[in-house]
Amino acid sequence: MPEYGLVCSQLKKTAGRITMDLDFSVAKGELVSVIGPEGSGKTTLLRLICGLDTPDSGTVSIDGKDVTALPPEKRNTAIIHPDYAVFPNMSIEQNIVYPLGNRRLSKEEKTAEARRLMDLVNLSGVDKKKPSELTAEERFRVAFARAIAAQPDILLMDDTLSSLDNKTRKVLRNDIRAIQVKTGVTVIFASGSQEEALCISDRVVVLRGGRIEQTGTPEDIYRRPVSEFSARFTGEVNILPYDVILRTLRVPETERSKVIYQCFGPEHRLVFRPEDMVVNDMPGLPFPEFYPHLRFENAKIIRTEYLGKEYLVTAQYEDLIIKVYTVYKPASDYITAGIRMTKILEFNDGRLIRH
């Protein structure tokens, strides 16, 4: 049984068009990502946790202590806003030592602490500068160092990397993880990007319309999404109607009954990731045979997207649209792709029923 740093119990809040209703917990020292589309309630959840908003009902407990009625400054949380909220009227050093104001430290001790934190977040030579002189990446590092200086029980990051370029995001997400591991601080990282969330988190929570859609390890979320929403939100996915199995199944006639169990009707879907598909993108080579599998022969290519290390090919097979990754650019307008039945998830009415 993990020791919980944060427990949100039956938390309800109506804010604008979001109606939040969830139970949520985070173990101590864990980095949990909260992902979801815009309006799913990520920011509202973070604001409820740090006390900037009050819930309509339910409780928030930090380290076993009910903090629902406490103001933000009494909760020992720290939040980093999307714009980093670096105080413009203070130097970088003053920003970082701001949370130390509540402790009885001498000026030298504060300066030393600021230096230590700046080293921790890989920031140097900017201590006397003003925030307006810094790049967005540096401002993030200042906000991060300042939040760490407060020694919070929970560090909340609200879509903090969204305004940065892709390369900087990759660097910073690795830094966040490294510093989180080094300091042992509990982090809740809200993000609209599933890629970031999956690569740095111990656990991922998928939010939809103020409710938790799924929670689990990044691998669970990606490989075993519990709903079509989770599957779609966490990456490229093929979602096909169940009757496609009858048209595309490649399996000896004697084995067919072992594969086809039951057709649930029009809401029954087959879901699989494009990278799980096997594609015949080497002209002249025969398509690999394996049983049982679905095969989409001579699907007409309607779009090819170059992603650097591979291509994402969108093709039409009869009335179905499928997506596959290929290493080489397709040589013709047609492509043949297949997928093992073991890689397919089955959904009914939007929810996972078999994998």
Add this chain to the structure above:
Amino acid sequence: MIDVDRIGSFNRKISVPGLLLLVVLILVPVAFNVLGGYGGFTTFFRDKAQLEDLGFSVLFALACSAASFIIAIPGIAIYSGCRPGVRKFLRAILAFAFFFPPVLMVLCFNNLFGRNGLITVLRIPGMYKAAIISAAYNIPLFIVMTGGHLRGLDLSREETARSLGASPVKTFFSITFPRIRPAIVGTGLLVFIRILLDPVVPYSFNDSSYSFDIAGKAYDLLLSGDRSNAITLSLVVMIVAIVALALLSAQERKRDSSAGSGPFVRRSRGNAFTFFLSIVYMLVICAVVVAPALGMIWTSLKGESGMTFASYKALFSALNPNWLVAFAFILIASIVAPLLCAPVSRSICIGLASNGSSSFLALLPLALGPLAISLGYSGILNHLPDTMPVRMTLILLGRILVLIPLQVMVILPVARRIPVTLREASASLGFRNGAGFRRTDARIMGPAVRTAIFSSAAMTVSVFALDETFGLNTVYAQIVRLSGYGDMVTSCTMGSALIIICYILFLLGIGHIREGETDA
């Protein structure tokens, strides 16, 4: 966040037509004032008593500004934190203080403090009466301007400070106050200029036969026919006001760049008692602003002749025809002057917003003050044939000069919020640079321009000094004379009619303001 300072291909360093016209309009009265009053400068600065008067005037204006701000502090917090509907209502009430002509303000307060007033028993000395009125009538300016600025600041910095363990008090003094300080100082300087340049309030409530402030003394001298010394004094006051205006313009640069990306909801976490106190406070402030006007209307209705709405009509029909001509001129000027000003103000605002320059030049007429402007333009009469059309034209030019900064104060905040990207998008859609500017700006600034026209139309009737200097027998001049003769009923009737017209114009003006756009 809107990038107002962005340097791009659309920057236009000079707004040629608007600023050029403004410079000409400013230079004319200043030149005539300098020519007419320069001789008295050396005498003024050698006269210790006059220097003391100047110092006293500055101190008086500073003290009144400070008192206004201190009283306005709770109002700033309440105004920035209340719901949009309540804020709109408060703005409509507090707006009284902006357009209210000093002459009418004096008349209204006469009902409270004057010979015929309600509070004569208190026997407050004249200077203190003037100080109380000057302070009271500038409280709404602090509430709306500073409260509006506070509301426009995004909350993330304060929220971060709270989450980092700072108490609300520490958060206010370390984060919020430094961010609103430029707005406080800026509004304070504006209030200071208003009080320093206003001769009417000190003049009207002075117990002795001589005014105690420099602007009032200049007015005394003008009435006694010593025009040269009046110009010298108005020039001295003008120099002090220009210094204050320069400081005010410097504050613009210090404004937090995140200002204006709101509106953000500042919610009060107070309890029922603080909510009750807030209501009481705002009721008192609204009463201070509105009650004198209502008192004046009441005086006109309950007068000895038993005034009723029907008798209003009878009164106006029985008035001297010259008064009706004067009334008609005021009304025509109220429509023509703002309409003539609007394209100029708009052009100036677009220029200032495009290149992020200081608004010092555009606001300079504020520092000149109506008295200096009036004296300057009336000086031209010595070189032109003194005919009624010439007088009317000069009065109109003077009004335009007085109104331009008022319109700029309404339009400029909106113009500064137009993102460069909108103009760029407009140009990329096939409009040439100039056309892109005009079309985009016209669509976005349209409501602000309409607000400016209506608001300044309400304000233009208050340029009493201009009409008085030209010896024009306007309705205000009549009101002052009637009031001086003790005929409070007739003067209050005339004043009430003007207040109602002004307020309707002002309500039409603020009706165009969209939430989060401007509190100027």
